Amino acid sequence: MIHVPRHATTFSLFVPDEETAREGAQELAARGHTLVRVAPASGSGWRIASLDEGPYPDEDDTWWTAAEDRVVTELAVDLGADLRRSMAHPETARRIFPEGETVCDRTVEQVRDTRISALSRIPARATRPAVVHDLGKPEPPDVPTGEPVVLRGLDDVDWAALTGAYGSAEEVPDILRGLAANDEGWDQAMEEYFSAVVHQDTCYDCTPETVRFLVQLTRAPHLSPVYRLELLIHLSYIATIEPVPPTGEDGSDEAATCRAVIDRLPDLLGFWPDAPAAARAWLIVLAALRPARDRLPDFQEFRRQVDGPSPALDLALALVSGDDDVVLDLTLAAASWDEQVSAMLETPIPLRARHLKILFHLAQAELTPGN
Template structure:
């Protein structure tokens, strides 16, 4: 059923010159964007800017899917024109009210572009049904025992934290954040929020970040840590390890790469949890193992997967990465892209293949295996 989306998308393409701007405007007009304008970019000497408004309609009511499909198409256009892209979303009335003026190439209503817009998007595949996950690994497990006693972090005072930096300057408060985690009490969530504000912030690491990884691993391995906290820490470690996995990015000196390497260096200690670990922890250990380049396949990983009922896109991708089966990795990521628009977006990012695959892995693992 053809549907007008609730939110319109405004695209701004910054291109090298007027010729590129005119070409891009024609392409966006041909895709059924309702408003398209071109103008010199006042921030450059010779650059131009294209603004366009996509307000639908879409082939059906799956607004997120079709918006993502259009994002991919406009991103490809911007790259072809040698430009860059920004976008914003708003209610249609708001987007029209604040749409830039100057030279309008076209000014149409959603009704005017209905046939053209639906025809263009209908050339894209619709979302396929997502696999039904029945294994239950994402179910929240009760914490129960152990006692919740505080954990002593060995070597915490041996680090010269004042010489390191975090998101807001010197990292002098980082040991207190780690002690907050080690308290193993009701203040856990607050300490986690402080960690992901100061030590890791919006996919950015700092020179203090790698120094904290060993202490996070101490917490994970501490027998008295609440089970729910252990699982959450493993998820956080998987996230850190996939921000800038090395050596795939070719930037081994970045703080993000150093933090990833710090996780990988301690992977044997994490995998030592396997024999006594519950199923949810084992699943995240497999995800973490997939981050290491050339990791040796472990029969127990495949045995674990074999005992699970139903589909597991995350674990299947992790096992394919561990085994180095590039064909299976390609097939699994493409299959996921057919039902998850975020996977499609990640596969289009300008990263090396392995980096993209690991980011897809973490995204799928978070959706499938994180406690809910």
């Protein structure tokens, strides 16, 4: 059923010159955008402003909005444009729409056929696999033992010579000691870690130095199981901010952090025999950082014991085994029902890095307690 979305999207494309602006404006008008204007941009260049008010082929606003965003993003790349977007109720979007020369100004009903025709080339969302396993359910509540974990080598690092989000990393050992206390202060210490050591997808030269201590905590037998699972998830996250290949030089603090996790994979996987199912699932996700077949039989046997579909585990196993054809099939399948995967597949980064980011995204949705 054809549907008018609740929110409209305003796209602003900043291009080098007037000719490019008019070309891009015509492209967007031809896609059925209701209001399109061009104008000189402040400073230099030109601006294209375009309003997508729908309609969409069905009521799945999130899917079609993301699909149109991908199309406009591709157009922006072709035009050499800087793209910005915003969303608002249609009345608000029109009221604050940028001034300029109007290329077209139409109602949703007037663009109906053009809009549906443009979107007809994009398949509707496929059915998401019905996950029936319970790996993403919270583990039974437990009470931390209160017995602290001794972090070996913590004082051997010159933390004051390293930097974090707010300058010197001299406070980092205290943050790690807060985690090692293995008590009710865990959440506060973890919040401090993701403020000072990893901040909004940014790592620092202190970040890779912390990885070995996070791994020590993960391997500590008396660490609370809830905390251990959380660490495995966090290690997967920081390793996929900027995934790097198994060999090669580190080009950034994010890549160096990924390398540090890869280097500690043998220690992490040494926990496999004693790990509960939820932790084993995340160990497989982490193992995907480096194609390796030595643990593959254990991983495959674990997968056979997991009931029903598991997009995250299947993709992780394909990455561990290095089966590029299966990886491609699985990521394309996920893109047919997850709009974020579609966007990730088009990210201009190396293909394996894209796949690892998709893996973490799928694992978050499927394997994170509470999701």
